[in-house]
Amino acid sequence: MRIVTGALGLALMAFGASLLVTGGQLKDVALWLAGAIVLHDGIVAPLVLGIGLLMAAVPARGTVRGALVVAGCLTVIALPVLLRPGAPKNASVLPLDYLRNWLIALAAVAVFTGVLLVGMRVLRRWEAHRSAPRG
Secondary structure: OOOHHHHHHOOOOOOOHHHHOOOHHHHHHHHHHHHHHOOOOOOOHHHHHHHHHHOOOOOHHHHHHHHHHHHHHHHHHHHHHHOOOOOOOOOOOOOHHHHHHHHHHHHHHHHHHHHHHHHHHHHHHHHHHHOOOOO
16 A cells, blocks of 8 residues: 555656646746745744744743744734735635734634633642642
């Protein structure tokens, strides 16, 4: 089964490469890939490393790190519509206020994270109070 899956993957890669070469989009794809490398290595990786260094002092860094990952994923998903080059010719193509909705989603992540952090703190205090010796 592994050989069949590998052969199918190689066949699909060859088909994609042939479409890329014969479709006349090789330069566009190469430019896009180069831009992705520059964006990742020049902006995303240093930003993530810097935030990671700053997070070392945060007490609940696991929870906050999870919230930042979710916020980053939401941002990556929203970027195409947030950075669209202008209003579409057909108003029904992108009919919503995507900036507002993205900000609402980020706010929901922040509120959920805050509630989770407070809940974890209350639970820890309750467990400490419950297990404290009485006398």
